[in-house]
Amino acid sequence: MIMENLKGACIIGQSGGxxxxxxxxxxxxxxxxxxxxxxxxxxxxxxxxKGVLNDELYDLEVEDPSELELLRYTPSSALGSCxxxxxxxxxxxxxxxxxxxxxxxxxxxxFFYNGGNDSMDTCNKISKFMLKEGYACRIMGIPKTIxxxxxxxxHCPGYGSAAKYIATSCMEIYHDAHVYDTGTVVVIEIMxxxxxxxxxxxxxxxxxxxGPDFIYLPEVPFNMDEFLAKVDEMYKKTGKCMIAVxxxxxxxxxxxxxxxxxxxxxxxxxxxxxxxxxTASTLANIIKMSLGIKKIRAIEFSLLQxxxxxxxxxxxxxxxxxxxxxxxxxxxxxxxDKMVGFERSYENGKYKCNIKLLPLDIVANAEKKVPDSYxxxxxxxxxxxxxxxxxxxxxxxxxxxxxxxxxxxxxxKKQLASK
Amino acid sequence: MIMENLKGACIIGQSGGxxxxxxxxxxxxxxxxxxxxxxxxxxxxxxxxKGVLNDELYDLEVEDPSELELLRYTPSSALGSCxxxxxxxxxxxxxxxxxxxxxxxxxxxxFFYNGGNDSMDTCNKISKFMLKEGYACRIMGIPKTIxxxxxxxxHCPGYGSAAKYIATSCMEIYHDAHVYDTGTVVVIEIMxxxxxxxxxxxxxxxxxxxGPDFIYLPEVPFNMDEFLAKVDEMYKKTGKCMIAVxxxxxxxxxxxxxxxxxxxxxxxxxxxxxxxxxTASTLANIIKMSLGIKKIRAIEFSLLQxxxxxxxxxxxxxxxxxxxxxxxxxxxxxxxDKMVGFERSYENGKYKCNIKLLPLDIVANAEKKVPDSYxxxxxxxxxxxxxxxxxxxxxxxxxxxxxxxxxxxxxxKKQLASK
Numbered sequence: 001m002i003m004e005n006l007k008g009a010c011i012i013g014q015s016g017g018x019x020x021x022x023x024x025x026x027x028x029x030x031x032x033x034x035x036x037x038x039x040x041x042x043x044x045x046x047x048x049x050k051g052v053l054n055d056e057l058y059d060l061e062v063e064d065p066s067e068l069e070l071l072r073y074t075p076s077s078a079l080g081s082c083x084x085x086x087x088x089x090x091x092x093x094x095x096x097x098x099x100x101x102x103x104x105x106x107x108x109x110x111f112f113y114n115g116g117n118d119s120m121d122t123c124n125k126i127s128k129f130m131l132k133e134g135y136a137c138r139i140m141g142i143p144k145t146i147x148x149x150x151x152x153x154x155h156c157p158g159y160g161s162a163a164k165y166i167a168t169s170c171m172e173i174y175h176d177a178h179v180y181d182t183g184t185v186v187v188i189e190i191m192x193x194x195x196x197x198x199x200x201x202x203x204x205x206x207x208x209x210x211g212p213d214f215i216y217l218p219e220v221p222f223n224m225d226e227f228l229a230k231v232d233e234m235y236k237k238t239g240k241c242m243i244a245v246x247x248x249x250x251x252x253x254x255x256x257x258x259x260x261x262x263x264x265x266x267x268x269x270x271x272x273x274x275x276x277x278x279t280a281s282t283l284a285n286i287i288k289m290s291l292g293i294k295k296i297r298a299i300e301f302s303l304l305q306x307x308x309x310x311x312x313x314x315x316x317x318x319x320x321x322x323x324x325x326x327x328x329x330x331x332x333x334x335x336x337d338k339m340v341g342f343e344r345s346y347e348n349g350k351y352k353c354n355i356k357l358l359p360l361d362i363v364a365n366a367e368k369k370v371p372d373s374y375x376x377x378x379x380x381x382x383x384x385x386x387x388x389x390x391x392x393x394x395x396x397x398x399x400x401x402x403x404x405x406x407x408x409x410x411x412x413k414k415q416l417a418s419k
Numbered sequence: 420m421i422m423e424n425l426k427g428a429c430i431i432g433q434s435g436g437x438x439x440x441x442x443x444x445x446x447x448x449x450x451x452x453x454x455x456x457x458x459x460x461x462x463x464x465x466x467x468x469k470g471v472l473n474d475e476l477y478d479l480e481v482e483d484p485s486e487l488e489l490l491r492y493t494p495s496s497a498l499g500s501c502x503x504x505x506x507x508x509x510x511x512x513x514x515x516x517x518x519x520x521x522x523x524x525x526x527x528x529x530f531f532y533n534g535g536n537d538s539m540d541t542c543n544k545i546s547k548f549m550l551k552e553g554y555a556c557r558i559m560g561i562p563k564t565i566x567x568x569x570x571x572x573x574h575c576p577g578y579g580s581a582a583k584y585i586a587t588s589c590m591e592i593y594h595d596a597h598v599y600d601t602g603t604v605v606v607i608e609i610m611x612x613x614x615x616x617x618x619x620x621x622x623x624x625x626x627x628x629x630g631p632d633f634i635y636l637p638e639v640p641f642n643m644d645e646f647l648a649k650v651d652e653m654y655k656k657t658g659k660c661m662i663a664v665x666x667x668x669x670x671x672x673x674x675x676x677x678x679x680x681x682x683x684x685x686x687x688x689x690x691x692x693x694x695x696x697x698t699a700s701t702l703a704n705i706i707k708m709s710l711g712i713k714k715i716r717a718i719e720f721s722l723l724q725x726x727x728x729x730x731x732x733x734x735x736x737x738x739x740x741x742x743x744x745x746x747x748x749x750x751x752x753x754x755x756d757k758m759v760g761f762e763r764s765y766e767n768g769k770y771k772c773n774i775k776l777l778p779l780d781i782v783a784n785a786e787k788k789v790p791d792s793y794x795x796x797x798x799x800x801x802x803x804x805x806x807x808x809x810x811x812x813x814x815x816x817x818x819x820x821x822x823x824x825x826x827x828x829x830x831x832k833k834q835l836a837s838k
Binding site for chain 1: 437465466469493495496502587590591592594595605623624627718722723725726727728813814816823824825830
């Protein structure tokens with residue numbers, strides 16, 4: 001197939017939850033776009049698709065290249081992000097026509113959208129709408145999610161860095177929690193509403209002898225009695241117990257464990273709203289009450305697991321950059337309506353990450369969970385197969401530049417484009 | 420004064436809360452002790468003074484030197500720690516005579532105790548008892564506390580690394596919390612019951628434009644109305660507010676802010692015990708209820724701020740090592756009954772850390788708080804004088820060796836000595 005050249009401007013947008021490396025993907029896309037003969041101007045959308053709808057595009061051509069280079073190591077979304085779901089155009093096409101209007105205004109012929117499941121849904125809808133309207137443009141999704149739950153790709157940019165942070169932090173907490181000869185229980189809560197990939201990363205720490213005794217993923221229905229029995233046994237045997245749990249743990253009836261707290265006591269605020277603790281603090285309270293263990297600590301990695309750029313994986317940074325650049329290169333070569341994905345291969349036993357392209361509509365809204373073969377038979381650990389999968393993704397350390405003893409992150413001008 | 424040589428074995432003990440660098444001090448002491456002609460054998464106390472009382476000493480001479488070298492980068496207390504307060508010997512001298520018995524059994528003539536306020540109290544009591552009993556030995560305290568609240572020393576080993584972790588993490592959370600164009604409030608809780616040094620470190624992030632808007636230290640009585648007014652004003656102006664608070668915040672009547680939660684609602688567990696949230700989650704709840712702000716997140720740095728060795732300060736590592744080595748060298752040269760302290764000087768504007776020795780009894784149980792001159796007039800920030808004080812302590816990054824993408828911490832044999 002001989003593709004005609006398509007000349008015009010491009011928009012790069014970031015969407016969904018932050019990660020340590022989404023800006024590395026943005027940088028990859030920007031630098032490829034700057035180089036591309038067919039791309040006449042490079043814009044960044046302020047807060048993802050909201051910036052397109054609001055006619056708030058940053059002129060990325062006025063940015064200092066050396067500041068842009070720092071995006072490789074700067075966490076969160078430098079252009080701003082959003083959680084914004086477009087309606088189906090069958091129900092309401094006004095936003096789609098608004099996007100088309102902006103595309104025409106700036107002569108946008110390339111649209112690169114960087115995000116997770118919901119963002120690929122947005123990307124897919126826009127792509128299909130532009131096809132339907134016969135507006136010539138190329139639309140590519142760039143994957144990003146610490147949750148690692150995008151369908152069709154071996155893994156997702158962002159996961160390796162979050163996994164490295166989680167494994168490292170678990171090892172450090174293990175050392176801390178084992179310092180006294182008195183009993184200690186630690187419950188660590190890790191992100192993941194439906195998929196347990198992040199929590200599974202704590203198994204890397206366990207494989208080094210400094211990790212959780214038990215790991216609970218949302219893929220497995222949670223049984224409180226079995227859980228308490230396991231903690232009790234380990235605590236009686238060793239005086240310690242370290243547990244990693246996904247925030248999204250549910251029992252067999254689909255009830256979140258974090259909701260168990262409201263059964264235990266009348267924990268309501270001044271307005272009568274139930275005050276739900278997190279999953280870890282709920283479990284810590286239940287352990288305290290049921291097993292009479294006094295020294296117990298609930299720890300949430302909270303936002304840091306998705307923004308701790310100082311502990312990013314170099315492999316993840318490089319692959320994220322590559323995903324951004326590949327999206328632009330594929331679009332220039334004529335591809336559209338695709339998401340960049342990863343496929344792994346091994347050359348002489350050495351891990352290699354290759355680019356593949358996936359149709360946007362098979363990716364949008366699909367969700368990849370941790371497969372059974374990665375979960376041990378007793379459902380409280382991860383198999384060697386999982387470790388073989390995860391280990392290559394966390395290799396290498398970030399070359400994040402430091403200034404005055406703290407990270408030197410990018411400072412962009414973010415100058416709005418006018419037309 | 421000409422000192423007679425004192426030949427005999429030594430014990431190195433670790434006590435109190437973990438830090439990222441207490442093992443660097445232990446390594447400094449061990450390596451100096453191995454080299455010292457007068458020190459006939461090097462023991463480590465298992466779990467601090469408890470190991471002495473229980474006759475559980477590790478034979479450090481059988482350890483692999485390359486594993487010991489990794490102690491420089493390994494967090495928490497590799498020999499085990501304790502929180503154990505000796506009685507005054509006037510009330511009960513049985514434990515002191517037990518310690519003397521163990522000292523005699525192993526021919527201990529050198530005792531090095533590494534810890535914070537309470538540990539210096541232990542060290543001081545043992546020192547004075549041995550003097551009283553006329554048992555020839557030399558007893559030295561090696562400072563350690565992330566809290567930075569030891570009296571008489573410019574700063575404490577452990578503080579620089581914790582401060583670096585806190586500043587770095589605040590900068591990263593700032594990026595995460597500013598990613599959406601929707602309102603967000605973040606309350607970060609940092610350790611420090613009585614002294615605000617750790618919370619103050621968040622001002623380093625603020626000085627880089629990526630830190631908390633307001634910082635609340637336990638040195639300043641907390642006023643809830645003024646706090647809410649400030650948050651409200653900032654949120655209305657910018658749609659964001661980031662706040663750093665010490666866990667030990669108290670109001671003017673001495674009531675902990677974390678206890679405010681129990682007034683707001685009947686938060687009791689199944690046994691009727693009040694469930695106190697942390698300071699950050701209590702404040703987050705109060706902001707939610709009083710100001711009607713929905714998106715608010717309470718984050719606790721929890722254990723990681725004292726054990727995140729991957730983010731340690733190289734300056735802190737080097738100084739901690741130096742403190743351990745200096746304690747041994749001073750003892751060999753005839754000193755006893757002292758704690759090693761730090762004094763800073765500037766040579767051509769360049770920070771330099773010098774060793775000084777302080778009498779144990781002036782250090783024990785004294786507490787150093789953040790001085791008024793370090794706190795801004797409005798009491799919600801830190802002055803340039805504080806930044807000038809703190810910045811040199813966080814310089815340089817740890818050379819922590821990595822293996823398989825995660826830290827390679829020390830694995831000691833911990834073989835019990837028998838005699």
